[in-house]
Amino acid sequence: MPDVLARGRSFARRLWLPRAVGLVLSVICILSVQVTQHVSAWLWLLLLANGLLWSPLAYLWAIRSKDPYRAEMRNLLLDCGSAGFWAASMGFNLLPSVTLLAMTALNMLGAGGVRFWRRGVLAQLAGILVGLVVLRHPVATETTTL
Template identity: 35%
Template sequence: MGLASLPQFVVYSELQSHWASWAWTAFCCLVWPHVAYLMARRSKDPLHAELRNFVVDSMMAGSWVPLMHFNLLPSVVLLTVANADKINSGVRGLWLRSLPGMVSALLIVGLATGFAFQPQTSLMVMLACLPILVIHTLAVSLSTYRLVRKLQRQNQRFEELSQRDGLTGLFNRRHWQDRMEQLLLRHQEGGEPATLALLDVDRFKDINDLHGHGAGDDVLRAIAALLAQDSMAQNSPVGRLGGDEFAIALPHSMGQAQAAAERLRAAVEAFEFDNVPGLRCSVSIGLAPPPDDGTLGLREWLEAADRALYRAKHAGRNRVAGQDLEPEADNV
């Protein structure tokens, strides 16, 4: 607000104004901002106090115009800046609520000065208006930029959270399916190799019953971390479809996918949980290649992998099964 005093002081100098005009402007621009800050900080209702201060600011701006004898450029600049501050506050309708006070102050001080009218603006006054024009504009622009960037980060964070499973951090079913639709389209258009792997934790209910749901959550998180690591290495969509079922698209043919799935199965079997001694877990994995028929989609692909998973479960669990593959059991 101190910048607002520059054009006023130059105008007062040209008009040879009374010392009271100088004192009033000095108080408004140099003292009042600190008083307003302390009043708002010490108030029981800081928001209400700050809104009141905004209205007082507008009244002060209105009082300056007749003191400058309605000098055109600084009058327009100061009134515009005062209203812009109300709009930038984000408080709906604040600038409208401030207008009556601004107009009232202008009329009262105008009556006291006899509405002296000298609208001509000298070069010196123009130059004195430049700092508030430039600095205020840049400050508002910077504030708006920071607000937009913060909003963008929050929206990005919200979008990421809406795509993730809360427990494991993997893609949730909806977003995983969206990614898989894109992968299937790339396969059908360009022949990109892919194999869908469905993983299901063996006897997960028994883990919860014997060791508690906290231990069950630990198992799910450990498996998710393993899949996420493998997914990052291969840039593969991986998600939690619900409960104790996971899915990952391996960028391999069926033979290579079987070897990769077997490594995942063995890694899960080797898990140890320090906070739950004696807890062991395993997974059954069903593999399915993408449908070659262009009329078939993700649903049919999931159903094929689900049938393979059922074969692995039916063959004794803790093994990998797939289309045209015999269920491969644990060798231990």
């Protein structure tokens, strides 16, 4: 059992920095779209919290778990759901939305293969649905030069 814990914690540790970098880059992409839209202050705060706080929280949640590997796989699914939500929040602005969704989908494929990738796509769709229902943001697929 200690070997399983060590491997799970090692997995979480390896994903911490790429998740942090990916989130900061994602925030930049999302901000580039949302500065051209009229978004509420709570959405800006949620974006900053997601971009700056999620990576360390996910890491702590995983390493303190009884099964760190499984917890990190759950965190990856939450990453996918989050990407879906943010794609919807941008009105599916084409370039940043495809980038976010593809980036998280490839994480799923690399972490758990095709079967886990499918679960990630379902998580993305769930995030999109939540974003559409909660935000009611109009779809605007064009990408601006910004």
